[in-house]
Amino acid sequence: MKTGIAASKGYAIGNVFVKEEKEIKIVEQHIEDVEAEVARLNDATSLARTQLEKIKDKAEKEVGADKAAVFESHIMMLDDPEFTGAIENTIRDKQINAEKALTEVLDMFIAIFDSMDDEYMRERVADVKDVGTRILKNLAGIVEDLSEVENNTVIVAHDLTPSDTAQLDKSKVIAFVTNIGGRTSHSAIMARTLEIPAVVGLNDIVQTAKSGDKIIVDGNEGIIILNPDEATIAEYEAKKAQFEKEKEELKKLISVKTVTKAGKKVKVMGNIGKPEDINGVFENGGDGVGLFRTEFLYMDRDSMPTEEEQFQAYKYVAEKAGEREVVVRTLDIGGDKKLPYLPLPEEMNPFLGYRAIRLCLDRTDIFKTQLRAILRGSAFGNLMIMFPMISSLEEFNKSKEILAECMAELKAEGKAYNENISTGIMVEIPAAAVNADELAKHVDFFSIGTNDLIQYTLAADRMNEKISYLYNPMHPAVLKLIKMTIEAAHAQGKWCGMCGEMAGDETAIPTLVKYGLDEFSMSASSILTAKQIIMNN
Ligand code: PEP
Ligand code: MG
Numbered sequence: 001m002k003t004g005i006a007a008s009k010g011y012a013i014g015n016v017f018v019k020e021e022k023e024i025k026i027v028e029q030h031i032e033d034v035e036a037e038v039a040r041l042n043d044a045t046s047l048a049r050t051q052l053e054k055i056k057d058k059a060e061k062e063v064g065a066d067k068a069a070v071f072e073s074h075i076m077m078l079d080d081p082e083f084t085g086a087i088e089n090t091i092r093d094k095q096i097n098a099e100k101a102l103t104e105v106l107d108m109f110i111a112i113f114d115s116m117d118d119e120y121m122r123e124r125v126a127d128v129k130d131v132g133t134r135i136l137k138n139l140a141g142i143v144e145d146l147s148e149v150e151n152n153t154v155i156v157a158h159d160l161t162p163s164d165t166a167q168l169d170k171s172k173v174i175a176f177v178t179n180i181g182g183r184t185s186h187s188a189i190m191a192r193t194l195e196i197p198a199v200v201g202l203n204d205i206v207q208t209a210k211s212g213d214k215i216i217v218d219g220n221e222g223i224i225i226l227n228p229d230e231a232t233i234a235e236y237e238a239k240k241a242q243f244e245k246e247k248e249e250l251k252k253l254i255s256v257k258t259v260t261k262a263g264k265k266v267k268v269m270g271n272i273g274k275p276e277d278i279n280g281v282f283e284n285g286g287d288g289v290g291l292f293r294t295e296f297l298y299m300d301r302d303s304m305p306t307e308e309e310q311f312q313a314y315k316y317v318a319e320k321a322g323e324r325e326v327v328v329r330t331l332d333i334g335g336d337k338k339l340p341y342l343p344l345p346e347e348m349n350p351f352l353g354y355r356a357i358r359l360c361l362d363r364t365d366i367f368k369t370q371l372r373a374i375l376r377g378s379a380f381g382n383l384m385i386m387f388p389m390i391s392s393l394e395e396f397n398k399s400k401e402i403l404a405e406c407m408a409e410l411k412a413e414g415k416a417y418n419e420n421i422s423t424g425i426m427v428e429i430p431a432a433a434v435n436a437d438e439l440a441k442h443v444d445f446f447s448i449g450t451n452d453l454i455q456y457t458l459a460a461d462r463m464n465e466k467i468s469y470l471y472n473p474m475h476p477a478v479l480k481l482i483k484m485t486i487e488a489a490h491a492q493g494k495w496c497g498m499c500g501e502m503a504g505d506e507t508a509i510p511t512l513v514k515y516g517l518d519e520f521s522m523s524a525s526s527i528l529t530a531k532q533i534i535m536n537n
Pocket of ligand 1: 291293332428448449450451452453499500501
């Protein structure tokens with residue numbers, strides 16, 4: 001049994017799949033039975049073919065046939081006797097292992113392509129490397145595509161990036177556990193959005209678990225048990241059944257309006273990463289969306305989403321929500337959220353660096369594309385705009401100026417948008433909380449981003465399991481900042497919400513109710529429990 005940090009509630013009993021990070025080391029080995037080695041190569045190649053066929057089908061459905069064509073060319077490479085035939089011959093001629101033979105042939109192909117004048121052919125080097133690496137991983141038994149795992153899988157990883165989690169197929173992945181991370185790292189937040197149990201910060205689980213091991217994940221207590229005996233399995237099956245029963249009972253609150261004991265009506269909203277997540281929010285009784293983390297629209301792809309693509313996403317959520325509010329947060333990239341096609345400088349302190357609004361005010365091309373798309377979406381429902389990581393009034397004013405430019409452009413183009421769209425800020429930098437009385441005069445609303453506010457106030461990295469004991473939402477300094485922010489908003493007749501994970505934290509909710517928080521926004525899976533606690537306070 002190992003104890004980590006309980007990141008997402010629920011119980012899972014399944015089979016371990018270790019997500020390997022290691023580089024594959026190629027060592028030359030002398031082989032006696034060359035035919036067996038050729039058969040091993042052929043198995044790895046045909047597995048690669050099956051994997052690529054699947055990826056190609058998925059890509060065709062999700063991103064269109066032209067983008068999927070690259071996988072067709074990978075499949076053709078597997079069928080090319082000049083490639084796979086050459087590897088077979090090398091195994092036979094040199095009596096060496098498949099891995100070594102494959103790398104020799106790969107190196108030869110890369111050298112040939114690299115020396116060509118034709119740019120198109122030179123670019124094929126990446127494809128050759130890609131196919132080669134896929135076969136190598138198959139030879140080593142490493143399955144990397146997280147969407148290709150078996151049913152009933154528990155992913156075990158050092159960490160999962162936001163784009164790894166975006167790939168997870170909920171019908172197969174029933175839980176995940178990681179070596180690093182805290183309750184508010186994005187992998188943990190994603191687990192709660194997907195409503196699958198997760199335990200993070202286990203230190204060495206990747207080193208101790210093996211693919212195929214049986215595992216119990218207890219996301220309530222933050223415990224995992226490897227290769228449990230029958231009695232323990234039975235015990236956890238009972239806990240799981242009880243948990244599901246309680247979850248079912250809470251469903252009676254789905255359409256109940258949330259009113260505190262003192263008679264204050266509050267909104268309980270959901271946080272979403274992908275447009276479709278909005279369905280989970282409404283299924284769990286959410287009053288709307290208090291945080292749409294739009295950076296997820298930019299992940300898991302190889303280029304920036306266009307204005308049109310983003311417009312479709314914002315229109316979708318606006319239409320699904322109808323009258324209900326959807327707070328769209330502008331791009332919050334940087335920190336632990338990276339984009340493969342937007343190389344950012346290596347920074348000593350990425351969480352204090354070039355990220356979120358700072359990046360957007362510098363890259364106004366990216367910012368304007370997004371603002372135009374959100375504005376266009378606002379013609380179809382009740383969208384609001386929220387700027388992340390605001391530390392000063394200047395940043396807010398500058399953001400509003402750019403928004404006004406976008407409005408003027410759209411007006412000139414005759415495109416519809418909501419001229420009175422609400423604009424607010426995330427209060428997640430201590431400076432904004434301390435200066436909330438000033439900021440409140442200018443914004444339409446605040447939403448307190450406690451995930452970052454806590455880490456900046458207490459100088460305690462939200463991702464670092466070693467200091468997670470310092471990351472305390474109930475620290476008096478954090479509570480004072482929250483109280484000040486709510487009071488500052490109310491003094492100017494504005495509303496104040498919270499979209500950090502603290503809003504769904506069962507132990508914090510009574511205090512937040514007492515402070516007069518107007519809106520609580522959280523992972524969909526926490527909504528019903530939060531409603532119940534708010535109504536009892
Ligand atoms: C926060 O910081 O509290 C927040 C909601 O934003 P994110 O978790 O995306 O940084
Ligand atoms: Mg934040």
